[in-house]
């Protein structure tokens with residue numbers, strides 16, 4: 366098998382079963398970066414509705430999951446969680462010892478996944494988020510019992526182009542789903558609220574939505590680049606008696622922080638429930 370992570374020009378063959386939003390997010394990052402040549406990527410889905418995105422970019426596409434397995438060194442599973450058992454039943458007996466399987470499915474534990482494949486299959490579990498497609502994603506992953514450092518390094522090497530990619534204890538993965546997989550949507554809701562607040566005060570939404578996005582981007586970069594806790598950065602913006610503390614008081618009255626904490630908790634619990642279904 367080719368060493369993943371050595372591209373551009375790497376000969377690693379990447380397969381993906383499922384062609385929806387997250388497949389596009391993760392593989393889109395690989396394609397845009399040129400990390401893996403498009404002709405080395407094969408993708409399957411039952412219908413053509415999502416495959417055209419990959420076909421248009423020079424990837425191989427198929428309605429056969431087995432065809433993708435035969436063409437790949439590393440195979441991502443990117444169907445909805447409830448479809449994964451059916452997919453693994455279909456491909457399990459054809460997985461070779463040289464191949465690596467990586468599940469993106471929310472909730473499905475490594476224990477559950479390993480029960481669905483023959484003993485010895487090298488399997489990893491990852492949780493991505495949608496900004497992978499613009500190479501600003503957050504990905505965490507854990508290894509199954511047969512996957513070693515080599516497979517972890519391989520996945521990290523491959524996905525480093527998608528943004529942040531870290532190996533974590535498996536117990537963090539459902540939390541990452543609640544924090545970051547779903548968290549992207551919370552941030553969009555916050556951006557929408559900022560935009561509508563400005564519209565209410567008389568700024569056109571085309572301007573205010575761009576300013577809201579730039580505000581989120583700048584604030585996020587400040588957290589990453591200073592390494593400071595968000596509470597410290599927030600404190601620094603609050604002039605005594607100034608505008609920000611008046612605005613923050615309204616957010617506190619509306620219970621923003623507790624509501625967001627509840628959202629992370631609810632999404633994490635929902636991810637855990639998916640493994641029990």
Ligand SMILES: NC(=O)c1ccc[n+]([C@@H]2O[C@H](COP(=O)([O-])OP(=O)(O)OC[C@H]3O[C@@H](n4cnc5c(N)ncnc54)[C@H](OP(=O)(O)O)[C@@H]3O)[C@@H](O)[C@H]2O)c1
Pocket residue numbers: 382383384385386387388409410411412413414415416430443444445446448451452469470471472492493494495546547
């Ligand atoms: N969306 C996120 O932000 C996010 C974040 C973290 C993790 N995830 C995980 O990523 C996975 C995919 O989510 P998604 O949002 O990308 O879903 P999605 O947009 O609904 O895409 C699902 C894909 O699976 C395909 N599919 C359905 N049945 C199949 C089968 N039997 N064999 C092969 N492909 C099949 C669908 O085919 P068609 O194209 O024919 O419909 C579609 O391409 C989920 O397990 C989810 O938990 C998603």
